[in-house]
Amino acid sequence: xxxxxxxxxxxxxALAAPAGAARGAIFGPHVADCSPxxxxxxxxxxxxxxxxxxxxxxxxxxxxPKRFFEKGAWLERVxxxxxxxxxxxICMPVPSSGTYxxxxxHDVNGSGKSDMKDGGGLSGNPSVSLTDxxxxxxxxPEEVAVHVGSGVVTVPVVLKYVQGxxxxxxxxxxx
Numbered sequence: 001x002x003x004x005x006x007x008x009x010x011x012x013x014a015l016a017a018p019a020g021a022a023r024g025a026i027f028g029p030h031v032a033d034c035s036p037x038x039x040x041x042x043x044x045x046x047x048x049x050x051x052x053x054x055x056x057x058x059x060x061x062x063x064x065p066k067r068f069f070e071k072g073a074w075l076e077r078v079x080x081x082x083x084x085x086x087x088x089x090i091c092m093p094v095p096s097s098g099t100y101x102x103x104x105x106h107d108v109n110g111s112g113k114s115d116m117k118d119g120g121g122l123s124g125n126p127s128v129s130l131t132d133x134x135x136x137x138x139x140x141p142e143e144v145a146v147h148v149g150s151g152v153v154t155v156p157v158v159l160k161y162v163q164g165x166x167x168x169x170x171x172x173x174x175x
Contacts, residue, residue, distance in 0.1 A: 046157065048159070055082050056081060056106075101124075
C-alpha cells in the first residue's frame with residue numbers, strides 16, 4: 001500500500017509542477033558539459049514544436065556574429081534521431097564566454113537534405129518568412145545572439161515549418 005501511495009504522490013507532484021518545469025533527457029555527445037559539475041561554458045538547446053517524431057534533429061552552434069549561419073562556419077554540430085517524445089535538449093559546449101548563435105533543423109524524412117517538409121529554428125526565435133528562406137536571408141545577429149558566461153545557458157528554440165505561404169510553428173505540434 002505504501003508503494004501505491006508513493007507512486008500516487010509522485011504523479012500528483014508532477015501534475016502540480018508548472019508547465020515546462022520538467023526537463024527532458026539531454027542528448028548528444030556533450031551531455032557532461034551541461035552538468036553543474038562541469039563548470040564550463042555551454043548552451044543547453046531546448047527544442048520544441050515538432051511536427052512529427054520522425055527523422056533527425058541537427059543543432060549547430062556559431063561563434064562569429066559576422067558569420068552566423070554561414071555554410072561551414074559552425075563551431076559544433078550534433079545530429080541525433082528525433083526522440084519519440086518530450087522536448088529535445090542538446091548540450092552544445094562553447095570554447096569560452098562570449099556571444100554565440102544556434103540553428104536547429106528537423107530533417108523530417110532523415111534524408112540529410114533540406115526540403116520544404118523540414119522544420120527549423122534559430123536562437124532567439126526570430127520571425128522568418130518564406131521569402132527569407134527562398135533568398136537565404138539571415139536574421140540580424142542581435143536577434144539571435146546568445147550571451148554565454150562561465151556556465152550553462154538555456155536556449156529555447158521553437159521549430160517552424162512551411163505552411164501554405166508562411167513559416168510558423170505547428171499548432172498541434174508534438175512537443
